[in-house]
Amino acid sequence: MAGWLVLALTPLRWRLTRTMALYVAAGLAVVYTALIAVYWTQGSGDFGSLAGVASLFQHPGLLLAGWVHYLAFDLLVGTWEREEAARLGMSRWALLPCLFLTFLFGPIGWLAFLGVRHFSMSTRVAATRPA
């Protein structure tokens, strides 16, 4: 959560923000690794079928690991969105809703960002076109 606030609120030019977000993501990845190391052999199920996945997540340890997985990768995607926005000089107001959606519904936020990025590029093309 703190990682997300930093991503959303600090100036887009700050390099330190990216470093901090990556450290938070790395920390989550370490936690995930530990959880998988401990619980992977204790659950039953697999990724071969929906029933298999449901059975995996019956185990609280693996359920927690799954949640940490979301948190880590959503944060990484958010970091990438910010990076792209800074690189292309996009507005913070275009980025913010995408970050929010990525935080809540990972893939939807990513798709939204791709859409916003596409739109932002098109306005730039329109601006440079001779009248």
Add this chain to the structure above:
Amino acid sequence: MTTLAHPTLVPHAVSPVNLFAELDRRQPHLAATARLFLVATLPLLLALLIDIRTVNDISVWVKPVKFLVSLSLYYATLGWFCAYLPEKALRGVAGRFVIHVPIAVGVLEMAWLIAAAMHGVPSHFNTYGPWTVAYRAAGIGATMLMIGVLVQGILIARHRDVALAPALRLSAVLSAVIAFATTMVFAGYMARYNGHWIGGLASDAGGLPLLGWSRTGGDLRVAHFWGLHASQLLPLAAWTLVRARLPLATAAVWALAIAYAAFVVFTFAQALSGEVFLPGLH
């Protein structure tokens, strides 16, 4: 030309902060592996905190963590001594063997230890089903690790074109021979004995802090530990002697090496007779 410029003739002090930078300069692959193995302890230490499963009455994660630290030291030492070899020796078949085979073998070795911990089963001495195959393969791997040390020692003895204090070179060669010989004999004995406790309780609970050696009887791991870590301790002692510019450093290194080898053999004999290492310690 290189004789004047080379920093290892009289070793300079290295602060712990600069240690990895210095290692990177000496052998980047081994330095990277040493660093990665150390970082890999982080998730495993966390696993140690949350996992309630045990092998020999202690957490299943204690052993992988100990091996990661020990191997990290091993790679750091191997990389450190690469600076004692000329470029042409490192580029040869033996030189490339010293760098690449131990890295590949060590990664496989750790994969096995971590897989065993994940399954909550013993790694060494585990002769249940497919684990037997892994245990046998690990024996070959461990032998490769020690052959790496020996080959490097032989290379350092043969290639003398890098300027180096004679006592330091001697310590690198002698420690390689001692580490190889003692580890082969003691680890080989453990494999045939099919365990490491002699007399005493067959449990790791209540062992010596950090090292985990038995406090109730003999433990063959004591001699194994001191034997293979001769690679670090003897050269460190020699380095201190050379830094202090003491006279007769070479003779002192010989004496130290002989005394050290005797000490390692003593700890082995001690374990064989079922006696505790450091019996005076409570």
